[in-house]
Amino acid sequence: MPEKPLTIATYAAGASLAAITLVYVFGPTFFLDDEASSTRKKGVVGLHNAANDCFINSILQALAGLPDLRIYLIRETHRRKLDGPEVYNVDPERLSLEKRPMRPWKLEGLQKGTVTYALKDVLDKLNERPIYRKTISPQSFIRALERAFGTRISRQQQDAQEFLQIVTERLCDEYHAGSKARRQAHKLGISITNGNTVCEKQELVDQLGAAVAEAAAKVDKAEDVQDDDPIPEEGFPFEGKMESQIECLTCGFKPKPAVSTFVTLTLNVPQKSSTSLNACFDGMLKVEHIDDFKCEYCRLEHAIQYKTKELSRASAVETKECLQSDISKLQDALEQDPEKPPEGVELPDLNLSPRRRIARHMYISSFPKVLAIHLSRSVFSVGSVSTKNLAKVAFPESLPLGGILNQKKYKLLGMVAHKGGHNSGHYEAFRRQVQPIPYSTPHSFGADGVYS
Structure with missing residues (x-):
């Protein structure tokens, strides 16, 4: 990414042990709730904040401003309501056949989406x-989150980024568990809904406005045309894939990339007086050179x-x-798949084997x-107290983000900032006001600002 500093907005010194930037993409254009003529706060x-819950409250407020x-x-x-409870009930026989069997109560909570329901309820209230x-x-x-994990949430650590990670990972697990249950029910001949029902559309209109509901329906139609799956799934909005x-x-050999999924990205902030988000991304996405590596292709050669x-x-x-x-088998392996040495050949x-330099x-x-971004400001050193960058x-x-041919643009929708030192402080949330008509207005940069 370019080294040119970005000066649209600057996050002041003292910001975050766990600064989280939430941005939005791939959706309809949402109006910003900001009337320039009004001097009264919305x-x-x-x-x-009953028991030092600022790390919880700030994350919930930031999540409440994400239309997707x-x-x-x-x-x-x-x-889940339309499919009926029989789709998401735990089948003991099928559970015993799993490679990694899970406790029935835990699997039932994942399939029924207990945290999904609880989060929807609180976000609806926050958007009144x-x-x-x-x-x-x-x-x-x-309480729903504590029941889902069978433990109490500690107020001692108070890490907003960790709380966001727990919530998003749980939502992602519930989505995949529900999707797996739906596919299993579909194989058994149980009728499964594909969404876009009348009550769903009506709630989208009530909560986010008619324009958002229509735009979301258009996106669904475009995805359905490309997807031959009998049960179309739009996926969990926070989930992405990273490849190494x-x-x-x-020799120029490139093995198959290692694929991993993520729901949040953690970027280390360089230890300097000022930097940019691009520089933080460069620290993770830059090319790294490693010596003394055993290349599979070179080993077969x-x-x-x-x-x-001999x-x-x-x-x-x-x-x-x-x-x-043996030589013939090795040559075939070089042409087909160097990562799989031929059987019966002693290497x-x-x-x-030669040691190579790789990128x-x-x-x-x-x-x-x-896209949820965590700017990590913790500075750890051996034999001394951890400090904050x-x-x-x-x-x-x-x-x-992305290359020239597949570039994606994200729009900033919210931020959680931490004030204080490494071991104490207070979290604050800034969220863009995204409201449906008649509250919305195209004047996004009025006197009151776009964040509240």
Whole structure:
């Protein structure tokens, strides 16, 4: 990514042990709730901070400003209600056949989406338009989360990024468990809904406006045309895929990339007075060179050379035939798949294989609809107390990611910032007001600003 600093917005020094930037992409254009002519603050529902819950409240407020997440929650809850409980009940016989059997109560919670329902309920309340000052309690969601994991949420650590990671991973697990249950029910001949029901569309209109509902329906139609799956799934909006690719600088061989999924990205903030979000991404996505690596392709080539020398020295007919057979198998493996050595061929000792220099780089192969970025500011050193990196980080309102041919642009929708030191402080949330007509207005940069 370019080194040119981004100056659209700057996050001041003292920001976050766990600064989280939430951005949005791949959806309809949402109007911003910001009337330039009004000097009165819009009514916003608050959250009680009863027991040092700022790390929980700030994350919930940030999540409440994500239309894509709310659309997903509406669809997922409606789908589960229409499918009926028999689809998501735990079958003991099928559970016993799993490679890694899970406890029945835990699997039942995943398939029934207990945290999904609880999060939808609290986000709906946070997006109400109160005519007076109103605050609600997050305890219902916290209790649902504690029941899902069978443990209490500690107020000692108070890490907003860790809480976001737990919530998003749980939602992702519930989505995949529900999707698996639906596919299993479909195989058994149970009728499964594909969404887009009348009640679902009506709730989308009520919660997010008619324009958002129509745009979401258009996206669904485009996805359904490309997807031949009998049960179309739009996926969890936070889930993306990351690939790690290595290349031998001697032979140019590239093995299959290692694929991993993510729901949040953690970027380390460079230890300098000021930097940019691009520089933080470069720290993760830059090309890294590694020495003394055992390349599979080079190892097979070395084995062919080794056996060719033995063949020139061999005198027995059986030995020559065996070596020629091994060389032929090794050459076939080089052409087909160097990562799978041929069976029955004894390779030279691994210590004798040549050591190569490789280049390794990571890239996002599947972009999520909602990208959550964690700026890690913790500085750990042996024998001393951990400290907080106070570097200023400049970040844009519109974030382009990807290559020239597959570039995606994300729009900043919210931020969670931490004030204080490494071991204490307070979390604050900033979210863009995204409201449906008649509250919305195209004047997004008025006197009151776009965040509240």
